[in-house]
Amino acid sequence: MWIAMDSQRLFSIVVLASAALAALIYTAAGFAEAAAFIALGLAYGYLLYRGKLCFATAMYGFNLPLTRAILLSLLVAGAGAYALEAAGLVVPALPPAGFHIVVGSVIFGVGMVFAGGCITGTMFRLGGGSLQHAFAFLGILAGGLAGVFLTWPLAEVSMAAGFRPYLALGPHLSFLFNAAVIVALVLYLYKREGTRPFSDLKSAVYITAILFAVVWVVQFAFFGALVTQVPLARATLYTAGLAPPETWLSFVGGLRPPYADPLLLLVVAMLAGSAAASLWAREFLGFRRVDARTAAVAFMGGVVMGLGVWLAVGCNISGFYSAVSSLRVDGWLYGLGLFIGAQLGLRIRQRLGI
Numbered sequence: 001m002w003i004a005m006d007s008q009r010l011f012s013i014v015v016l017a018s019a020a021l022a023a024l025i026y027t028a029a030g031f032a033e034a035a036a037f038i039a040l041g042l043a044y045g046y047l048l049y050r051g052k053l054c055f056a057t058a059m060y061g062f063n064l065p066l067t068r069a070i071l072l073s074l075l076v077a078g079a080g081a082y083a084l085e086a087a088g089l090v091v092p093a094l095p096p097a098g099f100h101i102v103v104g105s106v107i108f109g110v111g112m113v114f115a116g117g118c119i120t121g122t123m124f125r126l127g128g129g130s131l132q133h134a135f136a137f138l139g140i141l142a143g144g145l146a147g148v149f150l151t152w153p154l155a156e157v158s159m160a161a162g163f164r165p166y167l168a169l170g171p172h173l174s175f176l177f178n179a180a181v182i183v184a185l186v187l188y189l190y191k192r193e194g195t196r197p198f199s200d201l202k203s204a205v206y207i208t209a210i211l212f213a214v215v216w217v218v219q220f221a222f223f224g225a226l227v228t229q230v231p232l233a234r235a236t237l238y239t240a241g242l243a244p245p246e247t248w249l250s251f252v253g254g255l256r257p258p259y260a261d262p263l264l265l266l267v268v269a270m271l272a273g274s275a276a277a278s279l280w281a282r283e284f285l286g287f288r289r290v291d292a293r294t295a296a297v298a299f300m301g302g303v304v305m306g307l308g309v310w311l312a313v314g315c316n317i318s319g320f321y322s323a324v325s326s327l328r329v330d331g332w333l334y335g336l337g338l339f340i341g342a343q344l345g346l347r348i349r350q351r352l353g354i
Helices: 005-028 032-051 055-060 064-086 099-115 119-127 131-150 152-160 165-193 204-222 229-240 246-252 262-280 292-312 316-325 331-352
Strands: none
Touching (some): 005 262, 055 064, 055 316, 064 204, 064 316, 099 292, 099 331, 119 131, 119 292, 152 246, 229 262, 229 292
């Protein structure tokens, strides 16, 4: 597939118009909530692509402005969540924390090195026309499907003996703890780079990361925190006609047809938003051919990520970004595992020469 440079902006408009039409159809069918999820997904996808907000890249240590931007995005999202939670308007989801989070996030972190991005990093690159990340995305679907049966039971064992720090700390102490960690990390990264603190906040990566946080707060206020792995797994299992464990079904709220899952609509719209952004910037790759080894490595990296998702019970978004933003301090366990896994994955890939 190839799109002429002069035609890309026209296709961007077509993508957005198609999303708007889908929102109108759902609204006319009495599913008005779908329109909001589609709008949220378009916004997320556009911002992810424009800011190149990839958590894998942020964890490699090669792009410190991106790492700082994501951390500051967490602070802004956390401030919004704190206002909502302290006022009693929103109660965050509180799955039990435990050792499974660290182990699963390390596995996820290793996988994203080979896939070429985290889940959302894979998605915005897929929306941008990357065939490599199409294979990685297929791997994520396959790994997530297998993880429901293979790694979820292990997570259950850990969660049975798990803990919920939020219940002990409450929103006030949780926010203060998160804010202290974020500020300390941001200042450390500025010092490491030798840059004057906060001198680069006007750059695009910070602006898009902060806008991403604003969109996240809007979703959190009305619909709950952003998740990606749940709708993808529900759609895959429903399509495959497989019966997952009852405990998993209860945890994710059951299966449903993909067209009737608002969270899946958000994920699809996220892909559309990324596609529209890449087309408007005349950067759409057109799914150019990649060699077999690149495709295989990306696919296997995605499989490893999918398996890690259901051991950690979360991905880089739900397990880390949404967890920390909603004031669950156990989200930092996921962040730590993600960093360790990314560094380990880089070393493994270097040793293997791929």
